[in-house]
Amino acid sequence: xxxxxxxxxxxxxxxxxxxxxxxxxxxxxxxxxxxxxxxxxxxxxxxxxxxxxxxxxxxxxxxxxxxxxxxxxxxxxxxxxxxxxxxxxxxxxxxxxxxxxxxxxxxxxxxxxxxxxxxxxxxxxxxxxxxxxxxxxxxxxxxxxxxxxxxxxxxxxxxxxxxxxxxxxxxxxxxxxxxxxxxxxxxxxxxxxxxxxxxxxxxxxxxxxxxxxxxxxxxxxxxxxxxxxxxxxxxxxxxxxxxxxxxxxxxxxxxxxxxxxxxxxxxxxxxxxxxxxxxxxxxxxxxxxxxxxxxxxxxxxxxxxxxxxxxxxxxxxxxxxxxxxxxxxxxxxxxxxxxxxxxxxxxxxxxxxxxxxxxxxxxxxxxxxxxxxxxxxxxxxxxxxxxxxxxxxxxxxxxxxxxxxxxxxxxxxxxxxxxxxxxxxxxxxxxxxxxxxxxxxxxxxxxxxxxxxxxxxxxxxxxxxxxxxxxxxxxxxxxxxxxxxxxxxxxxxxxxxxxxxxxxxxxxxxxxxxxxxxxxxxxxxxxxxxxxxxxxxxxxxxxxxxxxxxxxxxxxxxxxxxxxxxx
Amino acid sequence: xxxxxxxxxxxxxxxxxxxxxxxxxxxxxxxxxxxxxxxxxxxxxxxxxxxxxxxxxxxxxxxxxxxxxxxxxxxxxxxxxxxxxxxxxxxxxxxxxxxxxxxxxxxxxxxxxxxxxxxxxxxxxxxxxxxxxxxxxxxxxxxxxxxxxxxxxxxxxxxxxxxxxxxxxxxxxxxxxxxxxxxxxxxxxxxxxxxxxxxxxxxxxxxxxxxxxxxxxxxxxxxxxxxxxxxxxxxxxxxxxxxxxxxxxxxxxxxxxxxxxxxxxxxxxxxxxxxxxxxxxxxxxxxxxxxxxxxxxxxxxxxxxxxxxxxxxxxxxxxxxxxxxxxxxxxxxxxxxxxxxxxxxxxxxxxxxxxxxxxxxxxxxxxxxxxxxxxxxxxxxxxxxxxxxxxxxxxxxxxxxxxxxxxxxx
Numbered sequence: 020x021x022x023x024x025x026x027x028x029x030x031x032x033x034x035x036x037x038x039x040x041x042x043x044x045x046x047x048x049x050x051x052x053x054x055x056x057x058x059x060x061x062x063x064x065x066x067x068x069x070x071x072x073x074x075x076x077x078x079x080x081x082x083x084x085x086x087x088x089x090x091x092x093x094x095x096x097x098x099x100x101x102x103x104x105x106x107x108x109x110x111x112x113x114x115x116x117x118x119x120x121x122x123x124x125x126x127x128x129x130x131x132x133x134x135x136x137x138x139x140x141x142x143x144x145x146x147x148x149x150x151x152x153x154x155x156x157x158x159x160x161x162x163x164x165x166x167x168x169x170x171x172x173x174x175x176x177x178x179x180x181x182x183x184x185x186x187x188x189x190x191x192x193x194x195x196x197x198x199x200x201x202x203x204x205x206x207x208x209x210x211x212x213x214x215x216x217x218x219x220x221x222x223x224x225x226x227x228x229x230x231x232x233x234x235x236x237x238x239x240x241x242x243x244x245x246x247x248x249x250x251x252x253x254x255x256x257x258x259x260x261x262x263x264x265x266x267x268x269x270x271x272x273x274x275x276x277x278x279x280x281x282x283x284x285x286x287x288x289x290x291x292x293x294x295x296x297x298x299x300x301x302x303x304x305x306x307x308x309x310x311x312x313x314x315x316x317x318x319x320x321x322x323x324x325x326x327x328x329x330x331x332x333x334x335x336x337x338x339x340x341x342x343x344x345x346x347x348x349x350x351x352x353x354x355x356x357x358x359x360x361x362x363x364x365x366x367x368x369x370x371x372x373x374x375x376x377x378x379x380x381x382x383x384x385x386x387x388x389x390x391x392x393x394x395x396x397x398x399x400x401x402x403x404x405x406x407x408x409x410x411x412x413x414x415x416x417x418x419x420x421x422x423x424x425x426x427x428x429x430x431x432x433x434x435x436x437x438x439x440x441x442x443x444x445x446x447x448x449x450x451x452x453x454x455x456x457x458x459x460x461x462x463x464x465x466x467x468x469x470x471x472x473x474x475x476x477x478x479x480x481x482x483x484x485x486x487x488x489x490x491x492x493x494x495x496x497x498x499x500x501x502x503x504x505x506x507x508x509x510x511x512x513x514x515x516x517x518x519x520x521x522x523x524x525x526x527x528x529x530x531x532x533x534x535x536x537x538x539x540x541x542x543x544x545x546x547x548x549x550x551x552x553x554x555x556x557x558x559x560x561x562x563x564x565x566x567x568x569x570x571x572x573x574x575x576x577x578x579x580x581x582x583x584x585x586x
Numbered sequence: 587x588x589x590x591x592x593x594x595x596x597x598x599x600x601x602x603x604x605x606x607x608x609x610x611x612x613x614x615x616x617x618x619x620x621x622x623x624x625x626x627x628x629x630x631x632x633x634x635x636x637x638x639x640x641x642x643x644x645x646x647x648x649x650x651x652x653x654x655x656x657x658x659x660x661x662x663x664x665x666x667x668x669x670x671x672x673x674x675x676x677x678x679x680x681x682x683x684x685x686x687x688x689x690x691x692x693x694x695x696x697x698x699x700x701x702x703x704x705x706x707x708x709x710x711x712x713x714x715x716x717x718x719x720x721x722x723x724x725x726x727x728x729x730x731x732x733x734x735x736x737x738x739x740x741x742x743x744x745x746x747x748x749x750x751x752x753x754x755x756x757x758x759x760x761x762x763x764x765x766x767x768x769x770x771x772x773x774x775x776x777x778x779x780x781x782x783x784x785x786x787x788x789x790x791x792x793x794x795x796x797x798x799x800x801x802x803x804x805x806x807x808x809x810x811x812x813x814x815x816x817x818x819x820x821x822x823x824x825x826x827x828x829x830x831x832x833x834x835x836x837x838x839x840x841x842x843x844x845x846x847x848x849x850x851x852x853x854x855x856x857x858x859x860x861x862x863x864x865x866x867x868x869x870x871x872x873x874x875x876x877x878x879x880x881x882x883x884x885x886x887x888x889x890x891x892x893x894x895x896x897x898x899x900x901x902x903x904x905x906x907x908x909x910x911x912x913x914x915x916x917x918x919x920x921x922x923x924x925x926x927x928x929x930x931x932x933x934x935x936x937x938x939x940x941x942x943x944x945x946x947x948x949x950x951x952x953x954x955x956x957x958x959x960x961x962x963x964x965x966x967x968x969x970x971x972x973x974x975x976x977x978x979x980x981x982x983x984x985x986x987x988x989x990x991x992x993x994x995x996x
Binding site (some may be wrong): 021023024027028031032034035037038039041042043045046047049050052053054056057060061207208209210211 | 621766769770772823824825826827828829830831840841843844845859863864867868871872874875878879882885886898902905906909912913916917918
């Protein structure tokens, strides 16, 4: 028996030694591995709830703010009879009782029932919960994003999802500024997700974004764009207004539009900021490229003559016509009257490579770099891939895909004395304490010489004068420099230019001599009238006129009168 | 009269109890608010001191029982060996009556106001007492197959009930206990081998039970299903592993925050490893080993057969249960519910183990060593007592030896 007792004692002792050995393996050898695993599950980086910053217009008017709301949630595991709870809740929540029941019956410990209810609804539901003694239903305060101006500037501002993540516009491109300042908080959590170490949990506010947009100008633009869209039953429209010297976007809109307070209810097309996401063939507005290039390259002077009496011109085996027959036109008149035949003759003088170079120099074929997401770069074919006809087509704004913003930027270069500016929407980012965190810098690159720009600006002024294509765009008392554009859309079925679908545009700046505003108006598929001078020109005029009086820009003629008086 | 007992044994046990209380408090003092709320409805206090208070209550009860066990005449145990065994069986069967309580799908508890009791713990001690008596009676012959098969049969009877509950942990520890004692009694190894061979198909059949099979698989590769069946083991590894050499500090452990299920009961050793590190964990392991070896030494010193078997049985009961618990926690055998004596939260295990230690101390006091320290009342030399006792047994058939024995030990 003693022997057997020793055997047993030794066996068990070996067992104990094995335990010690195993412990040294787990606890000493693999210590680092398990420490990492422990930290991985116990310590969670938690995004600190941040009160999203506001989005303000250039004058500090609130375009996006926050509302205090409450959300109703349920812990289905604590609800013995979901039917009863669903029945009671459906009296307070405007939702199908079956939908509520499904949420209450889910195999979860946390399920939202309805989020971001206003105070009135919340109080009513709280009353019901209290009266019916409902278990497993709770309330959670949440911030709801609210856009007090509704649809105004919706394409610029964008919107957020239910968790306040920016999904479009400034809300998306400046999401980081609007939400987090500093790092995520590291907190210790138990396996049920309860946070144990509170850390520093004071409310953190995001930065405020100050836009370059002027709410009043935006409103003026949207009202007038709405008018033209309904007048011509247009499929879509774009309006962008920019300070030509700085690249600050003063107003930007797109039709169809939507209310960012209810982004879920709209089609994707309504949310599209067509000014930057959609390409079109710019048509005649593109003639300024060839025009300025010809002056810059000294292949023409303002009075060079071009014979346009044939009414059409043959390029690379194709024939391009003028809308109206002209006689012999000077360079000035070619631009003023928007003669295709004349422009193509100029382009041929320049040659492929120079035409292409100037198109690129004006920033086409690449993103403007505006501080929004979703901008496209457009498409400009390389000369090597041009057909014989391309030089003709491209000089009058066909066979090239551009965005309205790119066209506007090109005209801004003419307005500001030859600089290609970078358009931007945010002028500054300001911390809740008022400290400036970011200020937009003006980025400009000289692409044209002063004198040629001056010359060309004077030519553009004539467009809105008697004999031009856009007399309708002339603003009373102020001279407008601009250009019409009417481009045919390609019919997706026939792959040819459609006979009844056009894009009508006007782009220009005002006042012509000391431009304050550069603006483009693009109307897609207007019905009843097609020409840029008829459809887009008058809108341009109205927006420009109202905008200038808002900005208190003196009328050109008024200035003269005042001079007289002062004398 | 203060009997001269093995003081070191008592010191070790007290140390374990103190460590246990500290660990239980650490494991249960932080509870998430939603859990508190949930248990409030069941009128269970899971707030900061809830578990500690209960454990302290059982502990005070345990000390009383330990003292009684220390004082009780060992011969009296022989008298109650069979009734106690029957009583434990009744208790065990009560689990299936309305008195029984089901926790996590297993009926292992009977409700006794204000708490509940786990009869499987009582069964182990009863079995030790019974076996000690049975193997020390005169007609017990270690070479006789019949005397081998009776304890096995009794054990099997209990095992059937354990499996019904189900309580695989109890099955395993009872089997080890019984077989170890039989081995010590000197039965032919042939019988034991035969038993082992016969047990194999039974064990296989049991393991094939889906929930147990899952545990076995989880044991073999806990990482393959770290979020499911291997979860507990993986969490135990993380607790131990993150403890390192010195531990994260007493009370600083995080695995108790609902990560490691049953951390206050079966997996309390993981918490000790996490908070006190390798040093603390090995210290606890060493305490149990010393306790076990000390128990064996007491048994070896003891001349009385019954007392000797009792000391062996108790040492094995505690020492083996502890080592199995360590094996489980460190992933060396499949997971099953088996508390760590003196340390895990739980009244039944604590009280029974304290009674067992009381008995062990009792044996240590009445063994050969008593002579050296206890000079107040000289006793008959144990060396002389045992042959007399054996002689009496041979002469008298039946149960008459009791009287003789009683007389001699007083």
